Structure formats: structure tokens, C-alpha cells
Amino acid sequence: xxxxxFSPAAERNRAPILEALQRLLPxxxxxxxxxxxxxxxxxxxxxAQSRWEWQPSDRPGSDFESIDxxxxxxxxxRPAIALDVLQEPWPVAASFDAVYCANLLHISxxxxxxxxxxxxxxxxxxxxxxxxxxxxxxxxxxxxxxxxAFDADLRARDPDWGLRRLAAVQAxxxxxxxxxxEVLSLPANNCLVVFRVG
Ligand SMILES: C[S@@+](CC[C@H](N)C(=O)[O-])C[C@H]1O[C@@H](n2cnc3c(N)ncnc32)[C@H](O)[C@@H]1O
Numbered sequence: 001x002x003x004x005x006f007s008p009a010a011e012r013n014r015a016p017i018l019e020a021l022q023r024l025l026p027x028x029x030x031x032x033x034x035x036x037x038x039x040x041x042x043x044x045x046x047x048a049q050s051r052w053e054w055q056p057s058d059r060p061g062s063d064f065e066s067i068d069x070x071x072x073x074x075x076x077x078r079p080a081i082a083l084d085v086l087q088e089p090w091p092v093a094a095s096f097d098a099v100y101c102a103n104l105l106h107i108s109x110x111x112x113x114x115x116x117x118x119x120x121x122x123x124x125x126x127x128x129x130x131x132x133x134x135x136x137x138x139x140x141x142x143x144x145x146x147x148x149a150f151d152a153d154l155r156a157r158d159p160d161w162g163l164r165r166l167a168a169v170q171a172x173x174x175x176x177x178x179x180x181x182e183v184l185s186l187p188a189n190n191c192l193v194v195f196r197v198g
Pocket of ligand 1: 007009010034035036037038041058059062083084085086101102103104107108112
């Protein structure tokens with residue numbers, strides 16, 4: 001068997017994110033994960049919370065084998081599905097209590113942000129939440145040197161990528177009918193940003 005794809009960052013940030021999710025989500029709920037990547041978050045969160053019914057996803061052509069292999073022994077984690085945020089409507093029949101998305105908005109074109117907001121609003125149940133994790137630019141706050149360098153690196157790799165202004169992301173959420181909620185500060189200058197079904 002080939003080795004599973006691996007993200008050192010996901011290994012570092014999974015514990016603080018799980019702690020935040022445990023504060024925000026009920027013990028039993030249905031979660032759609034967008035842009036699951038290697039599946040390390042799905043495996044860690046699904047392993048810790050057996051009553052979170054976790055649906056991983058990523059865009060077509062992604063490494064679904066790694067996601068599914070990592071989560072094979074976790075009965076509450078569903079096989080990953082192909083879901084491109086930019087292809088609306090999303091191919092999900094169920095409604096979810098939460099949509100979770102980590103490290104997508106700065107590593108994709110800006111159009112991904114309004115599409116994420118619309119897609120999440122369409123598949124969230126009443127009282128549901130969208131949880132977006134990553135580094136953001138916060139108006140009036142100094143940008144941490146690490147985030148400045150990360151932003152420059154992203155833009156050099158692709159001019160359509162880069163850290164997003166949190167206020168602009170929140171405006172897109174509002175336009176899609178999601179109300180901006182708490183902004184939790186997490187290690188390494190990242191945030192977990194909450195949006196609620198209005
Ligand atoms: C930096 S990785 C983050 C993976 C994982 N969420 C994490 O935090 O470790 C970015 C992910 O976004 C996915 N992605 C990029 N554009 C996408 C799109 N339009 N729809 C869905 N996923 C997308 C990529 O395939 C990749 O898995």
C-alpha cells in the first residue's frame with residue numbers, strides 16, 4: 001500500500017481545533033467537512049467524538065484514498081465525497097448541523113469564499129453553524145510576521161491566493177444569510193470563525 005499523504009500543519013493544529021470544536025458543537029451532530037485534504041482532521045475529530053457523524057469531502061481528483069484509509073476504523077466517519085465548493089449546488093442530500101472548513105480560503109481564489117458561504121447556508125439545518133479555520137487579516141490589528149511571510153509566499157505561488165480580510169469574509173457570510181459569530185484565537189496566529197444560520 002502506498003503511504004498516506006501527510007500534513008505537518010494538520011498534525012500541529014488538530015488538538016487546539018478539536019478543543020474549540022468540543023466547546024462549540026453538541027456531543028451528537030452531523031458535520032460536513034469541506035476540503036478535508038489528508039483526512040488528518042476527520043480522523044482526529046472522529047476518533048475523539050464518536051457521536052459526531054462526520055462527512056469528509058474534497059474537490060474531485062483529491063486524495064480520497066488517504067482520507068478513507070485514515071478513517072477506516074471510525075464508524076461515525078463516512079467515506080469521503082467529491083465536493084468542489086465552486087460547483088453549486090453542492091452534491092449533498094442531507095442537512096448538517098455544522099459545516100467545518102480549514103485552510104481553504106487563503107489557498108484558493110476569492111470566488112471560493114462567497115461559494116462556501118452560499119453552499120453552507122444551503123445545507124445547514126436551522127440553528128446550524130459554519131466553522132472556518134485559518135489565518136485571517138483583522139482590520140486594525142497588526143499582522144504577525146509569520147502571517148505576513150505566509151501571505152507573500154502564497155501570492156508568489158498564485159496571485160489569486162492570499163490571506164483574506166476577516167471583515168470581507170464576514171460580509172460574504174451576511175450576504176448568504178449567515179450571521180457572523182465568535183472569532184476564537186488559536187495558536188500560531190490562526191482563528192476559528194463562527195457563522196450561524198440567521
Ligand atoms: C491546505 S489544504 C487544507 C486541508 C485540510 N483542511 C487541512 O487543514 O489540513 C487545502 C485543501 O483545499 C482543497 N480545495 C481547494 N479548492 C477547493 C474547492 N474549490 N473545493 C473543495 N476543496 C478545495 C484542496 O484540495 C486541499 O485539500
